[in-house]
Amino acid sequence: MTQPYRPLALFAALLGGFGLALQLWFSIRMTEANGGTVLAGVWLFLGFYTILSNLLVVGVLSAAATGSRGPLGIFLTRPSVQTAAAMSIVIVSAIYNVMLRQLWSPSGWLLVADVIVHDAMPLLYLVYWWLAVPKGALRWSQALVWQSYPAGYFLYVLLRGAANGWYPYPFLDVRALGYLQVLLDAIGVLAAFIVVALLLVALGRWQARRRAPAVADIA
Template sequence: MPSGNHRLFAAAAALLGWFALVVQLYLSIQLTRSNGDGAWAGVWIYFGFFTILTNLLVACALTAAALGPRGPISRTFGRPGVHTCIAMSIVVVSALYNVLLRQLWHPEGWQLVADVILHDVMPVLFLLHWWLAVPKTSLRWRQIGFWQLYPAAYFVYVLARGAVNDWYPYPFLDVSKLGYAQVCIDACAVLLAFIAVACALLALGRRQTRITHR
C-alpha cells in the first residue's frame, strides 16, 4: 500500500497526466475543425493512438494509487500486475516514439508541451511510482503472456479502424502503404519489444523483492 508521500506523488503525477491528455484532446479537435472535418473527427483520431490510450491507463492507475482502494475499478488499477503491464506499455510508448517517430514532426507551443509530457515525462514518473510504491511479491513470469493481450488488442483495433476509413496512426502500421504482410511483421517486432520490456521489469521487480526481504 503506498504511503502518504507516495500517494501525494501519485496525485501530482496523475494531475499532470490528465492535464496533458486534455490539452492533446483540445489540440486534436482544433486541428480537425480547422481542416473542416468537425470535432468528432478529432476525437476519433485522438483515441486511435496507443500513446493516448496508454497514458489514459497511466493516469487512471496513478489516480487509483492516490485515492486508494475505494471501489472495484480502483482496486483493479491498483493491482501490481496491472501496474506492471501499464509500466511495460508506457516504456514502449516512450522508446518507440523517441527511436522511430520523433524525427517525423516538429511540434511547437502547447503541442510540444503535451508531446513532451506524454512521451517523456509520464513514462519516467510512472516508472518511479512503480519502483517506489508498487509491491512486487505477487508478480510471476507467466503474467508476461497475459500482459501482451493489451498491445495485441490494440493491433486488432487499429486494423479494424483502418478498414473503416483507411487511417492508421503510425507509419509502421499503415496497411495502405505497406500491406498486411509487412504490417504483421512490424507488429511482431514491436511485440518482441513489449516482451523484452516486460521481462526486464519483472526481473527488476523480483530483484527488488529479494533485496527488500533480506
Template sequence: MPNRYRPFAAAAAVLGWLALALQLSLSIQLTVANGQGALAGAWIYIGYFTILTNMLTALALTAAARGPHGAVSRFFARPDVHTAIAMSIAIVAAIYNLLLRQLWQPHGWQIVADNILHVVMPTLFLLYWWLAVPKATLRWPQVIVWQTYPAAYFAYALIRGAVNHWYPYPFLNVGTLGYLHVLVNACAVLLAFVAIALLLVALARWQVRRSSKTAALPAQS
C-alpha cells in the same frame, strides 16, 4: 500503497489528465481548422496507443492517490495491472523517442503535450512503479497475459484502418506497406513488449530479494 506515495501519485495523475486534455483540445482544433469537425478530432485522438496508454497511467495513478475505494480502484491497484501499464508506457516512450520523434516538428503547445505524454509521464509512472508498487506477487507467466492489451490495440488499429483508411503510426500503415509487412512490424514490436515485461519482472524479483535480505539483517545497536 504506503500513504507517503499518495501525494506523488496524485500530482502525477493531475499532470497526466491535464496533458491528455491539452492533446484532445489540440486534436479538435486541428480537425476543425481542416473542416472535419470536433468529432473527427476526438475519433483520431482515441486512435493512438499513446493516448490510450496515458489514460491507463492516469487512471492507475488516480486510483493509487484515492486508495482502494471501489472495484475500478482495486483493479488498478493490483501490482500486475500496474506492471502491465508500466510495460506499455515504457514502449510508448521508446518507440516515439527512437523512431517517431524525427518524423515531424511540433510547435507551440503541441511540444508541451508531446513531451509530457512521451517523456514526463512514462518517467513518472516508471518511477512510481519502482518506488511504490508491491512486487512480491509478480510471476513470469503474467508476461504473456500482459500482451493482451497491445495485441487488442493492434487489431483495433487495423479494423479502424480498414474502415476509414487512417493508420496512427507509419509501421502500421497497411495502405503503404501491405498486411504482411505490417504483421512483421507488429511481431517485432510485440517482442519489444515481451522484452520490457521480462525486464520489469526481473527487476521486481531483484527488488523483492533485496528487500527481504535487508529486512533479515540484524538491527545495529
C-alpha cells in the same frame, strides 16, 4: 501503495491529465480546421496507443492517489496491472523517441503536450512503479498475459483502418506497406513488449527479494 507515495501519484496523475487534455484540445482543433467535427477529433485522439496508454497510467495513478476501493480502483492498483501499465508506457517512449520523433516538429503548447505524454509521464510513472508498487507476487507468465493489450490495440488499428483508411503510425500503415509487412512490424514490436515485460518482472522480483530481509530485520 504506502501512504508516503500518494503525493507522487497525485502529482503524476494531474500532470498526465493535463497533457492528455492538451492533446485532446489540439486533436479537436486540428480536426475542425480540416472540416471535421468535435466527435471526429475525439475519435482521432483515441486512435493512438500513446493516448490509450497514458489514459491507463493516469487511471492507475488516480486510483493509487485517492485510495479508491471500488472494483475499478482495486483492479487498477493490482501490482500486475500497474506493471503492465509500466510496460506500455516504456514502449510508448521508446518507439516515439527511436522511430517517430523526427517525423514532426511540434512547438508551443503542442510541444508541451508532446513532452508530457512521451517523456515526462514514462519517467514519472517508472519512478512511481519502482518506489510504490509491491512486486513480490509478479510472475513470469504474466509477461505474456500483458500482451493481450498491445495485441488488442493492433486488431483495433486494423479494424479502424479497414473502415476509414487511417492508420496512426507509419509502421502500421496497411495502405503503404501491405498486410504482410505490417504483420511483421507488429511481431517485431510485440517482441519488444515481451522483452520489456520480462525485464520489469525480473527487476520487480529482484527488488522484492532485497526488501524482504530488510523488513524481517525491522520486525
